[in-house]
Amino acid sequence: MSLEIKTNVIQPRRHTYSHIAKRLGADKPATRYQEGTWDLQPTVNFHYRPTWKPDQELYDKSLTSIQMEDWYTFNDPRQMYYGTYTMARHKMMEAEESHFKFIDKSNMIGLMDADWQQKIKTFLLPLRHFEWGANMNNCDCSDKAYGTAISQVALFAAMDRLGMAQIISRVGLLLDDNTGKSLDQAKVDWLESDLWQGVRKMVEDSFVLDDWFELLVAQNLCMDGVVFPLFYHYFEDAGIRQGGTAMSMLNEFMQDWGKDEKRWLDQLLKVTAAESAENAALLSKWAATWTERAVTAFTPIAKHVLGDEAADVMSSIRAEITKRAKKSGIEI
Amino acid sequence: MAEKRKKKLGIKQRYSMLTRGLGWDTTYQPMDKVFPYDNYEGIIIHDWEGWEDPFRLTMDAYWKFQSEKEKKLYAVIDSFAQNNGHLGITDARYVNAIKLFLTGVSPLEYQAARGFTHVGRQFRGVGPRVACQMQAIDELRHVQTQIHSMSHYNKFFDGLHSAPHMHDRVWYLSVPKSFFDDARTAGPFEFLTSISFAFEYVLTNLLFVPFMSGAAFNGDMATVTFGFSAQSDEARHMTLGLEVIKFMLEQDERNIPIVQRWMDKWFWRGTRMLTLVGMMMDYMLPKRVMSWREAWDIYFTEAGGALFADLARYGIKPPKYADIATKEAEHISHQAWNIFYNYTHAAAFHTWIPEKEELDWLSEKYPDTFDKYYRPRLEYLDKEEKAGRRFYNDILPMLCQVCQIPMGFTDMDDPTTISFHSSEYQGNKYHTCSHGCKDIFDYEPEKYVQAWLPVHQIYQGNCGGAEVPDVLKWYNFNLGADNMEYQGSPDQKLWDEWQAHRKKA
Amino acid sequence: MSRIVSITLQNNDDARPIIEAIEKDNPDATVNLYPAMVKIDCDGRLIVKQETVEGLLGREWDVQELHLSIVSIAGNVDEEDDYFELSWNI
Ligand SMILES: [Fe+2]
Ligand SMILES: [Fe+2]
Ligand SMILES: [Zn+2]
Numbered sequence: 001m002s003l004e005i006k007t008n009v010i011q012p013r014r015h016t017y018s019h020i021a022k023r024l025g026a027d028k029p030a031t032r033y034q035e036g037t038w039d040l041q042p043t044v045n046f047h048y049r050p051t052w053k054p055d056q057e058l059y060d061k062s063l064t065s066i067q068m069e070d071w072y073t074f075n076d077p078r079q080m081y082y083g084t085y086t087m088a089r090h091k092m093m094e095a096e097e098s099h100f101k102f103i104d105k106s107n108m109i110g111l112m113d114a115d116w117q118q119k120i121k122t123f124l125l126p127l128r129h130f131e132w133g134a135n136m137n138n139c140d141c142s143d144k145a146y147g148t149a150i151s152q153v154a155l156f157a158a159m160d161r162l163g164m165a166q167i168i169s170r171v172g173l174l175l176d177d178n179t180g181k182s183l184d185q186a187k188v189d190w191l192e193s194d195l196w197q198g199v200r201k202m203v204e205d206s207f208v209l210d211d212w213f214e215l216l217v218a219q220n221l222c223m224d225g226v227v228f229p230l231f232y233h234y235f236e237d238a239g240i241r242q243g244g245t246a247m248s249m250l251n252e253f254m255q256d257w258g259k260d261e262k263r264w265l266d267q268l269l270k271v272t273a274a275e276s277a278e279n280a281a282l283l284s285k286w287a288a289t290w291t292e293r294a295v296t297a298f299t300p301i302a303k304h305v306l307g308d309e310a311a312d313v314m315s316s317i318r319a320e321i322t323k324r325a326k327k328s329g330i331e332i
Numbered sequence: 333m334a335e336k337r338k339k340k341l342g343i344k345q346r347y348s349m350l351t352r353g354l355g356w357d358t359t360y361q362p363m364d365k366v367f368p369y370d371n372y373e374g375i376i377i378h379d380w381e382g383w384e385d386p387f388r389l390t391m392d393a394y395w396k397f398q399s400e401k402e403k404k405l406y407a408v409i410d411s412f413a414q415n416n417g418h419l420g421i422t423d424a425r426y427v428n429a430i431k432l433f434l435t436g437v438s439p440l441e442y443q444a445a446r447g448f449t450h451v452g453r454q455f456r457g458v459g460p461r462v463a464c465q466m467q468a469i470d471e472l473r474h475v476q477t478q479i480h481s482m483s484h485y486n487k488f489f490d491g492l493h494s495a496p497h498m499h500d501r502v503w504y505l506s507v508p509k510s511f512f513d514d515a516r517t518a519g520p521f522e523f524l525t526s527i528s529f530a531f532e533y534v535l536t537n538l539l540f541v542p543f544m545s546g547a548a549f550n551g552d553m554a555t556v557t558f559g560f561s562a563q564s565d566e567a568r569h570m571t572l573g574l575e576v577i578k579f580m581l582e583q584d585e586r587n588i589p590i591v592q593r594w595m596d597k598w599f600w601r602g603t604r605m606l607t608l609v610g611m612m613m614d615y616m617l618p619k620r621v622m623s624w625r626e627a628w629d630i631y632f633t634e635a636g637g638a639l640f641a642d643l644a645r646y647g648i649k650p651p652k653y654a655d656i657a658t659k660e661a662e663h664i665s666h667q668a669w670n671i672f673y674n675y676t677h678a679a680a681f682h683t684w685i686p687e688k689e690e691l692d693w694l695s696e697k698y699p700d701t702f703d704k705y706y707r708p709r710l711e712y713l714d715k716e717e718k719a720g721r722r723f724y725n726d727i728l729p730m731l732c733q734v735c736q737i738p739m740g741f742t743d744m745d746d747p748t749t750i751s752f753h754s755s756e757y758q759g760n761k762y763h764t765c766s767h768g769c770k771d772i773f774d775y776e777p778e779k780y781v782q783a784w785l786p787v788h789q790i791y792q793g794n795c796g797g798a799e800v801p802d803v804l805k806w807y808n809f810n811l812g813a814d815n816m817e818y819q820g821s822p823d824q825k826l827w828d829e830w831q832a833h834r835k836k837a
Numbered sequence: 838m839s840r841i842v843s844i845t846l847q848n849n850d851d852a853r854p855i856i857e858a859i860e861k862d863n864p865d866a867t868v869n870l871y872p873a874m875v876k877i878d879c880d881g882r883l884i885v886k887q888e889t890v891e892g893l894l895g896r897e898w899d900v901q902e903l904h905l906s907i908v909s910i911a912g913n914v915d916e917e918d919d920y921f922e923l924s925w926n927i
Binding site for chain 2: 009015016019048060081083097132170187190210279
Binding site for chain 2: 839840841842843845849850871872873874901902904905906907908909910911912913914917918925926927
């Protein structure tokens with residue numbers, strides 16, 4: 001049907017939506033990321049105030065003290081919209097799935113030193129609750145954030161955290177032969193063990209933060225800045241010495257995810273700090289406060305796993321966060 | 333070593349271990365501070381563990397299935413664009429349905445995404461929270477796939493270029509926008525009752541199923557594909573809608589009257605909004621699948637009948653005014669088309685008088701009402717247009733304070749009289765279009781007096797100026813292209829040109 | 838009183854064996870064809886069995902794959918490892 005018509009009579013009349021063309025500075029073809037992100041969120045003429053918080057609008061810039069001339073200054077460097085996001089995660093998960101299958105078949109868990117198996121139960125499994133907390137926090141940021149660009153990266157991150165909580169839980173099921181006993185014990189540890197109370201208190205305090213941008217910094221820069229290197233690099237190294245190769249395989253998803261998080265987060269912090277000295281000052285204050293808290297909170301677990309090395313490890317983790325922040329224009 | 337016998341986990345058990353077990357009761361911060369919004373509506377929950385997960389997708393399965401859907405969908409979108417699929421539709425008039433969809437419905441998908449993100453953080457139960465989060469990201473999917481599918485149409489047709497801008501401003505788009513603003517500004521339980529139950533479970537079939545089937549019938553493969561692909565998530569959303577209702581009703585009998593009131597309200601608000609869909613089905617599809625009336629019978633009367641019979645065991649009654657809505661199904665699509673025919677100079681899509689066979693089809697589908705009340709008027713307007721006197725109404729209409737539809741609907745027992753209701757609140761008079769809307773206003777006047785009513789706003793000078801063309805510019809309309817009668821529009825001229833070339837070839 | 842439960846599926850290659858399985862396992866079901874989709878109605882209860890679909894498909898089939906083809910449902914859902922069932926408690 002269409003082939004019958006010569007293409008010269010069916011020239012497009014415009015190349016993209018007008019709000020996209022405005023941002024591009026010209027009517028030219030746009031990417032799917034751009035069309036699926038820019039200006040999606042309503043901005044004016046809201047009909048009613050939220051009955052759950054009548055002093056704010058449904059979408060409200062004042063829910064953070066960070067100020068941006070344009071909340072679409074940030075663009076996800078990964079250009080993720082829903083389609084590219086799910087495809088990327090499925091790919092990561094496929095690899096992870098084959099590791100689970102291999103480890104299950106080859107009984108690699110059984111090759112781990114019994115001590116180390118026990119240790120994994122005490123340091124890794126309770127972390128699933130931390131991941132669940134990270135899910136809540138990113139969900140909260142996505143809810144309150146202004147503009148689609150930031151709201152959607154936070155929503156993707158929220159779902160990822162649920163995914164990682166589930167991967168950790170599956171490690172537990174591998175360790176306890178699907179009885180779930182290790183998960184029950186991990187919850188008791190999370191709620192009661194001295195090792196975890198600093199972390200749990202920090203996470204619960206973050207739940208009630210008012211400013212969503214502070215929450216985003218606290219969770220994704222500071223807490224994650226400690227957790228990802230500590231658990232999936234330093235603890236892994238310690239495990240390899242005790243037959244823990246299986247864990248190196250299973251950690252892959254989290255390691256890849258940690259790298260992926262840095263890409264969007266560092267870019268977001270960079271453009272936000274570059275916007276104004278006030279923004280940079282706020283980010284610096286939050287980063288300093290929460291890095292200090294995160295390092296302190298995780299130190300008992302670091303000692304539990306790494307012993308005397310823990311102090312050095314924690315200070316190099318702290319130095320790494322400081323260095324990353326500095327690159328984004330944030331002084332800790 | 334003896335072979336270890338591993339327990340095989342069933343889907344329910346596995347899901348519960350991997351998901352439900354993640355939550356805990358906070359102690360360093362009080363639960364009421366961590367979850368401040370889930371008890372002010374009066375819904376009493378004794379045991380959040382009583383929540384039955386409506387579906388049990390872990391994230392690994394979610395990514396797997398969803399990425400598969402996306403891969404298929406984008407392959408179709410790509411080939412639609414590459415092959416100029418827009419030339420395969422039955423008629424360019426059809427695209428006007430797409431325009432209404434992109435400006436009126438797609439922005440609701442975004443609102444849904446943000447609304448479910450909000451409640452996905454706010455419920456203190458893990459089960460509902462996860463279900464809501466998954467729906468949140470699904471709804472983001474819907475808005476993005478719709479924008480991507482329709483991007484190709486935007487390149488060739490008018491009226492599709494500024495959906496978000498228009499959704500925030502244009503008079504008739506305040507009907508869907510206020511609907512969602514209303515739901516989102518309500519508490520989390522009312523939000524789920526409005527969107528998951530009333531809209532998705534009870535009414536969404538009326539929107540998507542006939543519309544997508546209609547798209548297939550009219551050669552629009554891009555829309556069929558995104559539509560069905562979105563609907564495949566909808567089964568999960570519908571199940572969530574039914575689950576939340578059962579959960580509230582089972583937890584405490586004091587919840588029953590609250591839930592009943594919400595059902596009544598959102599059923600009415602939903603049917604009002606779906607008027608736009610009824611009009612799309614009966615008037616905007618060149619090839620029709622079923623009439624609005626037929627869709628109503630299948631998807632509300634029949635499916636809804638079984639649903640409310642099922643809920644009767646909790647003491648729930650069918651929504652108030654369901655009988656009136658059923659009577660209205662004979663009328664509203666015609667009345668709505670008449671409103672838009674009147675005001676199409678102020679709308680971002682075209683209207684027209686249906687062709688003779690189309691009028692005959694309507695006569696056949698609406699034997700009791702169409703010939704008696706609506707056909708003569710359409711034939712008169714047709715004559716006027718052909719005589720060079722295409723009618724446009726320059727008087728701005730009064731809007732219903734609740735549903736925001738122009739007050740053009742009639743009393744259903746007397747289709748020649750406009751239905752008109754009013755209420756007093758703090759010394760002012762507020763007008764509503766129906767008993768249903770009046771009830772809603774009277775229960776929560778402090779909410780509905782806040783409504784951003786487009787016509788009021790124009791009179792107050794908040795919409796770009798005092799003259800209609802100023803307002804339309806503020807809407808970002810391309811005057812003479814986006815608006816006005818279909819006959820003679822740039823869309824039509826171009827379409828005819830393409831057809832002429834096709835014939836030559 | 839209507840007690841119709843119903844499942845609507847896309848009318849494509851992926852869904853065809855599922856539709857066939859439903860017809861097999863629910864002899865009372867009525868199949869309605871619409872452009873691009875199939876609506877299957879049944880009184881009170883309707884089941885999709887993994888075993889039947891697998892037999893028709895000649896491969897393993899995860900019940901959750903149903904969600905790739907589903908357009909709409911009416912009824913309370915019960916989803917297990919080996920079946921998907923819709924019902925009304927009337
Ligand atoms: Fe949706
Ligand atoms: Fe939905
Ligand atoms: Zn009304």
